[in-house]
Amino acid sequence: MYIGVDEAGKGPVLGPMIAAAVRADPADLPDDVDDSKRVAPARREAIDAELRGRSTVRVAVATVEPAAIDSPETDMNTLTVLAQAAAVRSVADPEDRVIADAGDTSENRFARRLRDHVIGEGGAGDTEPSDSATVLQRFVAVESHGRDTPERSAADPDEPIPAPKGTVDVTARHGADADDPVVAAASVVAKVVRDDRMAAIDAAYPAYDGVGSGYPSDPTTRRFLEAYVADHGDVPDCARRSWSTCADVLAANEQAGLGDF
Template sequence: MYVGVDEAGKGPVLGPMVTAAVRAEPAILPDDVDDSKRVAPERREAIAAELRERDDVAVAIATVEPEAIDAPDTDMNTLTVRGQARAVRGAIEPGDRVVADAGDTSEERFARRLAAFVREGVGGDASGRALDVAARHGADEDDPVVGAASIVAKVARDARMAEIDADYPTYGGVGSGYPGDSTTRTFLREYVADHGDVPDCARRSWSTCTDVLAAAEQSGLDDF
């Protein structure tokens, strides 16, 4: 048995990053499990629900909120590996190995750090032996258990974005939260125009927020 782990929402300007771990035998997973980006939204939700309902599958989720992402004493690579480690600790059993979608340019470094952070959280590791961790770029595409984790993470992230959207009913939606989404950028501009600052759901350290705040300040100076 092994645990696959992946994250969703590393790059958006709104909302949390969500990491998910799935413990399962590959043979019992749906045949169409894949990288979440290659699975239709409705099917992603159905797969995630099925995985959560099965007694022979373990699912664990960890979130990294905007406040943590904005902290000056960290970086996204560290937040990603720590988030994945938290999710793994919620699913791992003694003797399991771990396969991760690498969140670093160096697969070896990511695997090494992930193993260290998992051991840190379980007092050595779940089995008392050296933890077997592999990390690969594209593991969510070629490993079904990592693909399942990517789907669970994406569905959980989408659910959080729906909650965030509901928190701002007077605006025309918050969009996907990604900087390239025109709905997201419009929401940020309108919110800043109304409140003079970005909303709590925003990663204020992202350049998108910096640009929106700077544009609003310049507009105010021009009006003056």
């Protein structure tokens, strides 16, 4: 029994980043669990439902909204650590072992930062330590399943996510979602939740021809941003306005406007 953790949606220009933690014995997982990129969408959804329905498995999902991603007080690497830590905290028992898909070029640095936030010694960044529970509440919202305690929300200041008692052993590896079954399970959960959020975002803009995947390289996403900015003069709330893609679309729209004079 150990915890696997991974995230989805670190790079898109639209929608939230989602981190998921799964606490399980690999023997209790579906036989075909795998890196979410190698699992068909319908099967991902079925695996997610199976994991949440098993009494021996704990699942937690942490959400970082675009407004938090755009905050000048933090950065994407730190938010990845914060989201993974919040999810881990929601499923962890004392002395648990954690395997994470590393969200940093340095596996060791990511593991150290993740452990610091899980046990309550991390801050908003490497140079300014502060109470991890406070930092997590500011940037991350969490839902959890499989504990004998009520769901907690990191967005609720009256219900901080407590650090697990004792120590936690954290290992981070690049590609852990492809070679570790519990991390793979976490990657599936994160992807399913991220896809659900993107479907909801798509439905919120019926006047446009879809929002696409949310990635800057997706032509549908680019067309949506260009059309929305042309209509409203600004990017939608679902966009990460600090991304260069948004800056490019806003600048192009302003230039087109100047050309009308």
